[in-house]
Amino acid sequence: MHRAGNWIGKHLMITLGILVLIYMYIPNFVVALMSFNDSSGSRNLYQFQAFTWDNWLNPCEPNGMCESLRVSVEIALVATIVATILGTLASFALVRHRFEGRSTMNLLIFLPMATPEIVMGSSLLALFVAAGMGGSLGFVTILIAHILFCLSFVVVTVRTRLAGLDSNLEKAAMDLYANEWQTFWRITFPLVFPGILAAALLAFSLSFDDFIITNLNSGTTVTFPMFVWGSAQRGIPMQVNVIGTAMFLISLVIVAAGEIGARRRAKMLAQR
Amino acid sequence: MSSDSEPRRDLRLSGLHKRYSNGFTAVKSLDLVIPQGSFFALLGPSGCGKTTTLRMVAGLEEVTAGTIKIGDQDITGEKPFRRPVNTVFQNYALFPHLTIAENIEFGPKRRGVKESASQVKEILELTELTEQAGKKPAQLSGGQQQRVALARALINRPEVLLLDEPLGALDLKLRRSMQGELKRIQEEVGLTFVHVTHDQEEAMTMADTVAVMNQGEIEQLGSPYELYTNPQTTFVANFLGRSNLIKGTVVGREGSGADAVVKVDMYGTVVSIKQGRVHTDSTEGWIGIRPEKLLIQPEGTSLADPGNHFSSAVVIGASYLGVSTEYVLKMPWGQELMCFEQNRGVRGGLVELGTKVDVSWRQEYVFLLDSSQDAQAGREEE
Amino acid sequence: MTSLQRVFGKNVGYWLIAPAALWLGLFFLVPLLSLFTTSLSDPSGNPIAGYRFAGRFANYVDVIADYWPYFVRSLVYAGIATVLCLVLGYVLAYAIAFKAGRWKTVMLVLVIAPFFTSFLVRTLSWKLILADNGFVVESLQWLHVLGEDGRLLATPFAVIAGLTYNFLPFMILPLYASLEKIDPQLLEASQDLYASPWKGFWSVTWKLSIPGVVGGTLLTFIPASGDYINASLLGNPNTQMVGNKIQALFTTAGDYPHASALSVILMVLILVMVLVYVRRAGTEELL
Numbered sequence: 001m002h003r004a005g006n007w008i009g010k011h012l013m014i015t016l017g018i019l020v021l022i023y024m025y026i027p028n029f030v031v032a033l034m035s036f037n038d039s040s041g042s043r044n045l046y047q048f049q050a051f052t053w054d055n056w057l058n059p060c061e062p063n064g065m066c067e068s069l070r071v072s073v074e075i076a077l078v079a080t081i082v083a084t085i086l087g088t089l090a091s092f093a094l095v096r097h098r099f100e101g102r103s104t105m106n107l108l109i110f111l112p113m114a115t116p117e118i119v120m121g122s123s124l125l126a127l128f129v130a131a132g133m134g135g136s137l138g139f140v141t142i143l144i145a146h147i148l149f150c151l152s153f154v155v156v157t158v159r160t161r162l163a164g165l166d167s168n169l170e171k172a173a174m175d176l177y178a179n180e181w182q183t184f185w186r187i188t189f190p191l192v193f194p195g196i197l198a199a200a201l202l203a204f205s206l207s208f209d210d211f212i213i214t215n216l217n218s219g220t221t222v223t224f225p226m227f228v229w230g231s232a233q234r235g236i237p238m239q240v241n242v243i244g245t246a247m248f249l250i251s252l253v254i255v256a257a258g259e260i261g262a263r264r265r266a267k268m269l270a271q272r
Numbered sequence: 273m274s275s276d277s278e279p280r281r282d283l284r285l286s287g288l289h290k291r292y293s294n295g296f297t298a299v300k301s302l303d304l305v306i307p308q309g310s311f312f313a314l315l316g317p318s319g320c321g322k323t324t325t326l327r328m329v330a331g332l333e334e335v336t337a338g339t340i341k342i343g344d345q346d347i348t349g350e351k352p353f354r355r356p357v358n359t360v361f362q363n364y365a366l367f368p369h370l371t372i373a374e375n376i377e378f379g380p381k382r383r384g385v386k387e388s389a390s391q392v393k394e395i396l397e398l399t400e401l402t403e404q405a406g407k408k409p410a411q412l413s414g415g416q417q418q419r420v421a422l423a424r425a426l427i428n429r430p431e432v433l434l435l436d437e438p439l440g441a442l443d444l445k446l447r448r449s450m451q452g453e454l455k456r457i458q459e460e461v462g463l464t465f466v467h468v469t470h471d472q473e474e475a476m477t478m479a480d481t482v483a484v485m486n487q488g489e490i491e492q493l494g495s496p497y498e499l500y501t502n503p504q505t506t507f508v509a510n511f512l513g514r515s516n517l518i519k520g521t522v523v524g525r526e527g528s529g530a531d532a533v534v535k536v537d538m539y540g541t542v543v544s545i546k547q548g549r550v551h552t553d554s555t556e557g558w559i560g561i562r563p564e565k566l567l568i569q570p571e572g573t574s575l576a577d578p579g580n581h582f583s584s585a586v587v588i589g590a591s592y593l594g595v596s597t598e599y600v601l602k603m604p605w606g607q608e609l610m611c612f613e614q615n616r617g618v619r620g621g622l623v624e625l626g627t628k629v630d631v632s633w634r635q636e637y638v639f640l641l642d643s644s645q646d647a648q649a650g651r652e653e654e
Numbered sequence: 655m656t657s658l659q660r661v662f663g664k665n666v667g668y669w670l671i672a673p674a675a676l677w678l679g680l681f682f683l684v685p686l687l688s689l690f691t692t693s694l695s696d697p698s699g700n701p702i703a704g705y706r707f708a709g710r711f712a713n714y715v716d717v718i719a720d721y722w723p724y725f726v727r728s729l730v731y732a733g734i735a736t737v738l739c740l741v742l743g744y745v746l747a748y749a750i751a752f753k754a755g756r757w758k759t760v761m762l763v764l765v766i767a768p769f770f771t772s773f774l775v776r777t778l779s780w781k782l783i784l785a786d787n788g789f790v791v792e793s794l795q796w797l798h799v800l801g802e803d804g805r806l807l808a809t810p811f812a813v814i815a816g817l818t819y820n821f822l823p824f825m826i827l828p829l830y831a832s833l834e835k836i837d838p839q840l841l842e843a844s845q846d847l848y849a850s851p852w853k854g855f856w857s858v859t860w861k862l863s864i865p866g867v868v869g870g871t872l873l874t875f876i877p878a879s880g881d882y883i884n885a886s887l888l889g890n891p892n893t894q895m896v897g898n899k900i901q902a903l904f905t906t907a908g909d910y911p912h913a914s915a916l917s918v919i920l921m922v923l924i925l926v927m928v929l930v931y932v933r934r935a936g937t938e939e940l941l
Contacts, residue, residue: 017749020742021764024822027776028768030783090674097667105671108678114872114928115921116880118897122904122917123689124681129910130688134701148681151674171332172365174352176424177382186378190369209773211883212897216904228774232887236778244775251770255763 028248035241055238059246062237068227069243075139075223076207079146084200086147087154088192094155095162112152120149121213128217137219145213150203157202161195279343281308283329283432283464287338290324290488298324300488301338306432306466306481311458313467313479317511317650321488322468323362326434329466330359342431353382358425359434363441364417366409372396372420373405379428391427398457399423415446422454426461435467439474451477472512476500484508486650500562504551506641509560511650516566516609517558517641536640539605541580549639556643563610565637568599571628579634585609587627597622601631686921693914701908713915721899721916725923728895731810732879735817736825739874740867742818743825747866748859751833765826777816777887784812784888808890816884821877825870832866833859868935876924896920 038052060066093099094106112120124145128137169191173183211225218226228240283306290299299321306312314322327333329340331352339348347355358379367375373392380388396402399419409417418438425433438454439447455478458465469475475482476496483493484507492499492508499512509515520536520543527533532547538559545559567577571584582603589600592615599611611631623629691707693714699705750761768776783790784806791807794800806812836859844854860867882897896916903913 013745013749014753017746017753017761020746020822021761023742024765024768024819026783027779027819028771030779031771031775034779034782086674086677089670093667093670097670099665099667099671102667105675108675108682112678112682114876114924116876116897116924118880118882118900119689119917119921120682120685122900122913123685125904126692126910126914127681127685127688129701129704130692132704134704144681148677151677155674166363166365168361168363168365169367171330171352172359172361173367173378175330175332175357175359176379176428177353178378179351179353179382182382187367191367205769209769211774212881212901216901225772225774228772228778232774232778236775240775244771248767248771252767255767259759259763 028245031241032245032248034238035245037238037241039238055242059239059242062231062239064222065224065227065237065239065243068222068224071139071221072208072224075142075146076204079143079150079207080200080203083147083150083154083203084196087151087199087203088158088196090151090155091158091162095159109152109155112149113156117149117210117212118216121145121216124148124213125216137217138221141217141219142214142221142223145217146207146210149210149213150206153202153206154199157199158192158195161192161198165191281343281431281464282306283308283466284341285325285329285338286341288325288328288335288340289337290321290328290333291336298488299328302488302490304483304490304493306464308431308464309462310480311455311465311467311478313469313475313482314485315469315472315475315482315512316485317470320485322485323436325485326359326436326466326468329432330357330434331355332359356431357434358428358430358432359436360418360421360425360438362436362438364409364421366417366420366424368409371406371408372401372412375409375420376424376427378424383428395423395427398426398460414442415450418442418450419453422457426457426463429461430463432464432466435465437469438467439471440469447471447474454478476512482512484511486511501637502549502639503560504641505649506558506560506645506647507650509639509641509650510648511652514563514610515560516563517560517647518607518609519643520557520559520640522555522557534640539603541582543580543638544635545638545640546636552640552642554643558641558643558645558647560639560641561633561637563598564596564612564614565633566601566609566611567632568601568611568613568623568629569632570623571630577632577634579632582631585629585631587623587625587629590622590625592622599623601629603631689914689917692910693912693918695911695914697909697911699910701910705910710911713911714919717912717915717919721896724894724896724899725919727893728879728897728920729923731814731817731885731893731895732875732881734814735821735878736871736875738814738818739822739825740871743822743829743870744863744867747826747829747833750830751836752838762830765823765830769823773820774883777820777883780812780816780819780888781807784815807888808893810889810893812888813885813893813895816888817878817881820881820884821874824873824877828869828873829863829866832863832869836862864935868932872928872931876928879924880920 033048035055036051036053037048038050038054090105090109094102094109124141125137128134128141133141165188169187170183173187174180178186209225210223211229214223215226215229222230224243228236231237231240283304285302285304285306288299288302288304289297291297302321302325314325316322324333328335331347331350331354335348339346341347342356347357367378370378373396376392376395377388380391385391392405393402396405399422401416401419401423404412404416404420409420412420418441421438435454439450442450451474454465454467458478467475467479479496481493482496482499484491484499486507492504499508503509503512503515506515506517509517518538520538522534523537523542524535525532526535526544530548533544534547534550536543536545536557536559543559550557568585568587584604585601587599588602588608589598591598594615596615597613599613601609601611603609609631692705694707694710695705695713696708696710697705697713746765750758750765754761782788785791786805786807791800791805794806795802795804800806806815840858840862841854844858845851849857879895880897882895882901885893885895885898900913900916900920903909903916907913
């Protein structure tokens, strides 16, 4: 009896956990499967018909899809760069400096994350229209919106990393004849950099994936999620699944390469 | 050794004062001269201001009032990176993203030293870290990390090396061996070491001079021998080692000059204390005696030692520690005294609990402290 | 003293925060104000010419009268999805934090990895999984859980399942963060002090993970209640949430004042609920 209890205690949670993880991967599996679906001649676009490589060989076949992909990447890149810079500066202010209005600022950073996207998107739209920009919605308005919602997530990520940094390290650097700039660039920045990088990756994926806010403020500009949405009514082209799967694989490769690289470096250092 | 023509580069703190913005005064008008080339320890319990003092010398803490000088050079307002002073931090503060060699090279590189590579090699050898040069701090053991912190500071040949509880993170055994190593390195390089610690044994084994700090002030300064044998306050008497403190009343003075003695009545026995060991002007005082200076002998057997004698004490506690035994004695006037006895095998066993014993001490070991001071001050809470 | 102080002087904090503060003020606070004024404007305008402010509180009366079922549906669907996320998320976060051993990092990466595929694409794939002639529906019909022509797609079940799936990672990460901080020795100590495993879990693990639970439920509930993707793709016209209505009024009807009024109500509703919830959970410091 006791032994059985132990076994359950040991393996039940991990088994259940893996089941939850599998549940999270069902859609990815289906997307990957459908990327090999030969949908030509079929009217039901939500069922697997026959295997083909065609979708992978001609990913840009659907009209406007790759164009929308390019727009999404451009917006995500610019939004990531701007949000990461602004957010990193703000994190330094919040962690390292005492100034009046600090707690107000913390609240202001938190609020966008506590606001439903539909509210944030519609309020931006209301502003743009009130400012007479109702006719010129597009790249710039999308960008403004994306920087806005990425900003808070960047601050939260970088702030955590910065708060965990031992301030004695900077003091030690100063004690060892590094002036303020040298201390910042040789000690503080390299140590906070992983946090900044993580924040940038998060910002990129948030921006690339956003639909609700973008949809309200995009005018005639079409991002990749908007392309998917637009074609969903008719049934999405199978190439969308190719893009989805490819992005998943590319990201996994990047993450794995980073991890393996870090381990190999550690191992080399240990042997030296 | 510096010749007479060269001015000595002693570290001088004058009226050094630190008051935090929350109103707490950490250091109270400290005056201190630390001779060039000495191994100096600032000893005290946590919160006594010793670390604050150290950080002010390093330039990591702003000075509220007073000056810090090295020789004639005033460094009070100098930025930390412009001071000829380096610090070994409590938790080492090794840069986690740099290798051991890069950590050590950090200082020389910032100062633009050309031949830093050979210096690094040299210091790695001195601290026995050559094998670890390419590793990251996280891959090293605590003792190795400690040596890196030391090497990283030493390579700059600072005029003063500050050590903030440098052995605090190590386990007892490693601490003991590092104590010897630190002392050896200090003697080899001949720099001024200022060592902050709360561990009295550590301070005593390494330092030439120890300053005992309490509540932002220096209670007493001197060699470990002076501090231990002739403490001037109850705090020092209790913090550095342990002491029996017994109430006494001054009944007279005899002699003059170096031979002057003060006679103190202690529950009917008169104790003569040399003037140099008397640290109070009042008529009341704490008579202090170190536990190992108390001699005991079961009642009825002869007690040949010269000095003060007391009878009918009772042994009420005994802890056997191998080399020595710590007895607790109940004195006729009700007070409990500690008595440490080396287990030299003369007695052929322990003194049983409940045994009535005679107690004696030699008067030259007794000291007299001010009765207005707290007899419990500086005792470790256990 | 920091490195930047010398360059920017004493007020360096302000200089660093200024760009972000400006951006948030200009594109978050001002728009909220603009949303509010629009919600009180005369609906007889158009998006290009703009809307005239009229102090028209009737807009609020209109939308509440017309669309209150949408609010109810939004909150109920989001609430159920949040509870489901909490159960599933707690299991996985617990497994990663305490049982995964050296697979910890790998499992964490696996939790985040599905994100890399566009969430619209993933949500669409549920359409296929829950399709009427799909494997899931046919199995359930065979098991008589579903009737002969019972279906999953285009039902509230599908919408809630979609919401649960979409926001699960938002629940797992904060939960993991607070579970990971718990020293396993605490649990051992509680069992040493005669707590049964279940009691030990309840009085130690769960209590200490409350900040993660609160953070996770907020990060799940808030976006779920404003979502309309799942209701659009997986539901039917009778499962529409308030997000559907807001976006339809903005984009297809061009009725900005009423759409804005709906937005304002949703925002206030959520703020009030969050404040009450956080206060009751005793975790104000999260804000």
